[in-house]
Amino acid sequence: MSHRLLFVCLGNICRSPAAEGVFLHQLKIQGLESQFLVDSAGTGGWHVGNRADARMRAAAKQRGIDLPSRARQISMEDLKSFDLILTMDDDNLRNVQALAKEAGGSASALIKPMLSYASQTTITEVPDPYYGGDAGFEQVLDLLEDACQGLLSELSTQE
Numbered sequence: 409m410s411h412r413l414l415f416v417c418l419g420n421i422c423r424s425p426a427a428e429g430v431f432l433h434q435l436k437i438q439g440l441e442s443q444f445l446v447d448s449a450g451t452g453g454w455h456v457g458n459r460a461d462a463r464m465r466a467a468a469k470q471r472g473i474d475l476p477s478r479a480r481q482i483s484m485e486d487l488k489s490f491d492l493i494l495t496m497d498d499d500n501l502r503n504v505q506a507l508a509k510e511a512g513g514s515a516s517a518l519i520k521p522m523l524s525y526a527s528q529t530t531i532t533e534v535p536d537p538y539y540g541g542d543a544g545f546e547q548v549l550d551l552l553e554d555a556c557q558g559l560l561s562e563l564s565t566q567e
């Protein structure tokens with residue numbers, strides 16, 4: 409297993425499970441699943457144990473993408489056991505960085521904004537779609553498909 413990736417948002421029911429599903433979908437298409445361990449988590453714990461939001465799952469299904477994950481909250485252990493943590497917005501980034509600081513020297517994961525890997529947009533944060541309409545879920549998937557492609561092409565060219 410050469411790449412361990414954790415996608416992080418606030419609730420772990422919309423954006424990060426979608427990022428996980430989109431990335432897994434692209435891995436499958438390229439036959440690279442065996443080289444990656446992929447998971448997602450939320451900085452908050454309100455939805456722990458829940459499936460991804462039904463609106464997010466329906467939008468992903470339209471694109472042939474399954475979102476099977478169950479919500480969990482990020483822990484300090486994740487900062488050691490993953491190589492790369494991808495955050496959806498600036499709040500997530502600050503919260504994960506704070507957790508890394510708390511974990512001290514054992515926090516070896518690299519923490520990066522997901523959209524730093526996108527090439528088709530100038531948007532730097534994946535907008536939270538939870539309180540909005542259907543267009544928000546489509547935008548999340550558009551942004552994530554772009555960023556996942558950039559992420560995968562960068563990582564698959566590394567040894």
Ligand code: 4NP
Pocket residue numbers: 417418419420421422423424454536537538
């Ligand atoms: P996510 O979206 O962070 O993309 O999973 C949210 C889901 C739930 C809530 C906020 C954001 N919430 O406040 O319950």
